[in-house]
Amino acid sequence: MENATDSGQAELALRDLHDMVGVRLARHDYRYTAGRQRLIEALAGAGRPVTLTDITSSASGLPISSTYRNLEVLERSGVVNRISIGGDRAHFELAEPLLSHHHHLVCVACGIIEDIRLDDELEELVDRSLSEAARQAAFTPLRHLLDLHGHCYRCTG
């Protein structure tokens, strides 16, 4: 049963999300402080990858330096992914186990990023092909990245 009603977000109840993040942080000897919880809620609430400015300038009121630091902590704990595509600023989103595997539509005009899902067959095919290419280059695969660059409906024309 699909659940694409809510822009791919809110796949987990907020409480479950906090529980999972807490466990992952604890596993790395990090505390799940109030600021980190607010950061997670900002990320979960966005429903798409966001920039640091998106987070700090929103109602969250989170300070810049702490947010950078906490994003790094969350990234090291496998809770957050940093996305370097889409222009000059980095985007951040919840990582794979908390958000189902997906890819991105990147608007080359305004830099906005949206999530898309592809079918599993294609995912496997891509993985196999890339792994083979990696093997030939003595490269140890970590994850693939499959994005579409173009213009969002706002920037078309």
Place this chain on the structure above:
Amino acid sequence: MENATDSGQAELALRDLHDMVGVRLARHDYRYTAGRQRLIEALAGAGRPVTLTDITSSASGLPISSTYRNLEVLERSGVVNRISIGGDRAHFELAEPLLSHHHHLVCVACGIIEDIRLDDELEELVDRSLSEAARQAAFTPLRHLLDLHGHCYRCTG
């Protein structure tokens, strides 16, 4: 018949390359100056996507500001692609018609980027799937991006 003997580079004789670049620049009312020719040769000689520092600190002796500006001119003329993955610095490479369609292995440790080729069948499959997803999101596709993140043989272990 494959031509992977030379790190995917040198698919064109240098003269042909210069001719093609010259035509593309002229099409946009840009001149193909000596500095731009040296920049193209640096890009072609690298055989993989390079950073601005790679270019300016090499034997080329090209000045920073001119190189940034000329990379922009070349990008606008469809001669150069800017790659935003691979950490904090942007990478640059010759664009599609001058370099055959390919993808990248990105080392998450040292940031180096190498080129790989995938078979055409997969490329088509990926394009079709992404186009369908784009259609649903009212997104106008430009090009897809399919990269593998991992560790290069130098950074493994």
Place this chain on the structure above:
DNA sequence: GTGTGAATAGGATTCGTTCTCATTACTATA
């Protein structure tokens, strides 16, 4: 409560990138 180390937050710093502007090199028209 008291102590210890993690976490915070504001400001300063770093560094890749862009901008400014005076100078130089082309190109086109007399």
Place this chain on the structure above:
DNA sequence: TATAGTAATGAGAACGAATCCTATTCACAC
């Protein structure tokens, strides 16, 4: 050829995202 007129150059200043520094605050253990 001269002569504008315009593009291109290059050195340094400016900008801004990201990181570093440091004094303060917080959370948990004894």
